[in-house]
Amino acid sequence: METTSAALFISISLVVFGISYYYFTTRHKERMEIIERGLSPDYFKNQSKFLPMLLVLGFSSVGVALGLAAGLALGDLFPTQKFLAVGICIFMGLGLALITSYFALKNTPKKE
Template sequence: METTSAALFISISLVVFGISYYYFTTRHKERMEIIERGLSPDYFKNQSNFLPMLLVLGLSSVGVALGLAVGLALCDFFPTKKFLIIGLCIFMGLGLSLIMSYLVLKNTQKKG
């Protein structure tokens, strides 16, 4: 048991290191290429906008919560298939919330 948990910890650490190394080296190469082409280094300041990501995460969380609530409410009517009903309702709520966030982002990009 201890060997398995140590191997799991090492493999997760290697995956996190590999992804972060790839992200930072790629970002550095992109920035160097942009600077070589003549853009100013101020181009990189204030370039991140987290509002669309926060909107998607918020609506997804609400969708999962509503799906769980509806699934638990439906379990009273179908007591033999609780796990299936709860799982289906959670994924249905998540899917509907992702569609809703897509439509909201599409409307905001049209206006902006």
């Protein structure tokens, strides 16, 4: 048991390291290529916008939670189809949350 947990920890650490290494080296190469083509280094300032991603993530989390609650409530009404009711409600809640986040993002003013 201890050997498998250590091997799992090491493999997960290697995967995280590999993905982050690939991401940062690729980003560095892209930035160097853009700078070589003549754009100013100020081009990269204020480039990361996490607020839309956080909004979608928040809506999705709430949608999954509400779908799970609705699925469990429907599962009590239909005990033979409880698994199906929970699954359908989770995906329905996630879909409605993504549609809601789309309309919320569409109506936000863009900064130039």
